[in-house]
Amino acid sequence: MPAILVVDDELSMREFLKILLDKEGYEVSTASEASSAIDLIKCQNFDLVISDIKMPGMGGLSLLGKIKEINSSLPVIMITAFASPDNAVIAMKRGAFDYITKPFKVDEIIKIVKSAISSASTTTTDEITSETESFEGIIGNSQEMLKIYNLISRIAPTPASILIYGDSGTGKELVAQAIHNLSKVRDKPFVPITCSAIPESLLESELFGHIKGAFTGAISNKMGLFELADGGSVFLDEIGELTPLIQTKLLRVLQERELKRVGGTDTIKVNVRIIAATNKDLEEEIIAGRFREDLFYRLAVVPLRVPPLRERKGDVPLLVKHFLKKFSEKMDKDVQEISSYAMKVLLEYDYPGNVRELENIIERGIALESSKIILPESLTLSTYKKEGKTIEKSEAFIAVESEDELHNQGLDKVMAKLEKEMIEHALVKTNNSKIRAAELLKISFRSLRYKVQKYDIK
Numbered sequence: 001m002p003a004i005l006v007v008d009d010e011l012s013m014r015e016f017l018k019i020l021l022d023k024e025g026y027e028v029s030t031a032s033e034a035s036s037a038i039d040l041i042k043c044q045n046f047d048l049v050i051s052d053i054k055m056p057g058m059g060g061l062s063l064l065g066k067i068k069e070i071n072s073s074l075p076v077i078m079i080t081a082f083a084s085p086d087n088a089v090i091a092m093k094r095g096a097f098d099y100i101t102k103p104f105k106v107d108e109i110i111k112i113v114k115s116a117i118s119s120a121s122t123t124t125t126d127e128i129t130s131e132t133e134s135f136e137g138i139i140g141n142s143q144e145m146l147k148i149y150n151l152i153s154r155i156a157p158t159p160a161s162i163l164i165y166g167d168s169g170t171g172k173e174l175v176a177q178a179i180h181n182l183s184k185v186r187d188k189p190f191v192p193i194t195c196s197a198i199p200e201s202l203l204e205s206e207l208f209g210h211i212k213g214a215f216t217g218a219i220s221n222k223m224g225l226f227e228l229a230d231g232g233s234v235f236l237d238e239i240g241e242l243t244p245l246i247q248t249k250l251l252r253v254l255q256e257r258e259l260k261r262v263g264g265t266d267t268i269k270v271n272v273r274i275i276a277a278t279n280k281d282l283e284e285e286i287i288a289g290r291f292r293e294d295l296f297y298r299l300a301v302v303p304l305r306v307p308p309l310r311e312r313k314g315d316v317p318l319l320v321k322h323f324l325k326k327f328s329e330k331m332d333k334d335v336q337e338i339s340s341y342a343m344k345v346l347l348e349y350d351y352p353g354n355v356r357e358l359e360n361i362i363e364r365g366i367a368l369e370s371s372k373i374i375l376p377e378s379l380t381l382s383t384y385k386k387e388g389k390t391i392e393k394s395e396a397f398i399a400v401e402s403e404d405e406l407h408n409q410g411l412d413k414v415m416a417k418l419e420k421e422m423i424e425h426a427l428v429k430t431n432n433s434k435i436r437a438a439e440l441l442k443i444s445f446r447s448l449r450y451k452v453q454k455y456d457i458k
């Protein structure tokens, strides 16, 4: 008999849960405060803890932290008041299995309890160490990626909705697939849909289905993706593009776990894991009134940021190796290496198109390369880069006008002058756009801004 500990300061809630879970065949203990719960956990084996968040003395979120210190694999379900999505986010970040909002439905709580208890006995993800170089097909071993692998393996087995955000080409879809592959519904469908690719009227019926005659062209009943994915995961890509109407409908599905087909009157129960992705700043969209805040909180129970490649350049060599292998096999060419100068060029580049761009660079490099090693000439970086190169060369000659000057002023001064002139030139060329100038010079926007101040460039 699985053992459950219920922690709540309210007697009525403890009794309600005890009676309910007793009836389901669990052995239920109760505690009225966090400190006595900790004592019980230290001396007794539990399979699950259900805890209220708001309690006098130590609150539920601190208790959650303590429990995870004592036994990190013990699942904990938090009970939150309806109006506190922030708490839910904190709870999931601290490793809660899931949260239930008050007032809750009996069958909802039983379902979550069951899946929490079965997860504890089935979760087996490979351990992630600093040696880890790839995870579920995602390549990289920078600190940033290791953190992501850890987060994925902790949240994947829970039913929590996840919002993946990050720039285009950073690997959001790979992350979504990894979450599904490590979830308890991995044997069920993973249904992706790119929200921006479909006009509103069609998207509605794609997502929720329609009944015969609902609109011209609806010649028969049709299931929507939510029904098709039932029991599995729906991956809503580019969620920032959803129109207000679809946002409202989606919110309903997330809240009620049921939907109506377009033109239909019957309610249909759906049970799907939602994974969403966006390359927009949704918080900005909320402020601008283009995205519903309540929907955001429902989707982003666990937010997961995939950083741009320029913030994790340490991943470049591993990615290069991976893509070299992939494309030389695919094109049946024997290009397995890259010259160290070509690698240096790749490490200095900023990748506005992120991993997708690096992947394309290597693919093209292999196609263009006739030797066994990729040389810098075979790398076609985006045009900004090329312009940058020509500027570098010509400007270098302008700055050091004579050898005498170099001797008189010393290297530092000459280099500073060169730097200043290059920046001025880049700003003129880009009509004073610091963003474009930074790209041209292959330095970050911040460092450009710093140098503009330092050299007092007008």
Ligand SMILES: Nc1ncnc2c1ncn2[C@@H]1O[C@H](COP(=O)(O)OP(=O)(O)OP(=O)(O)O)[C@@H](O)[C@H]1O
Pocket (backbone or CB within 6 Å): 137, 138, 139, 140, 166, 167, 168, 169, 170, 171, 172, 173, 174, 175, 278, 279, 355, 356, 359
């Ligand atoms: N860490 C990685 N390891 C291996 N391949 C990667 C990695 N990140 C991205 N890729 C590859 O780069 C390409 C883009 O990745 P993906 O489609 O997941 O990006 P995205 O963040 O969803 O982009 P967008 O916002 O444009 O949809 C894919 O071909 C993917 O396989």
Ligand SMILES: [Mg+2]
Pocket (backbone or CB within 6 Å): 172, 173, 237
């Ligand atoms: Mg994508």
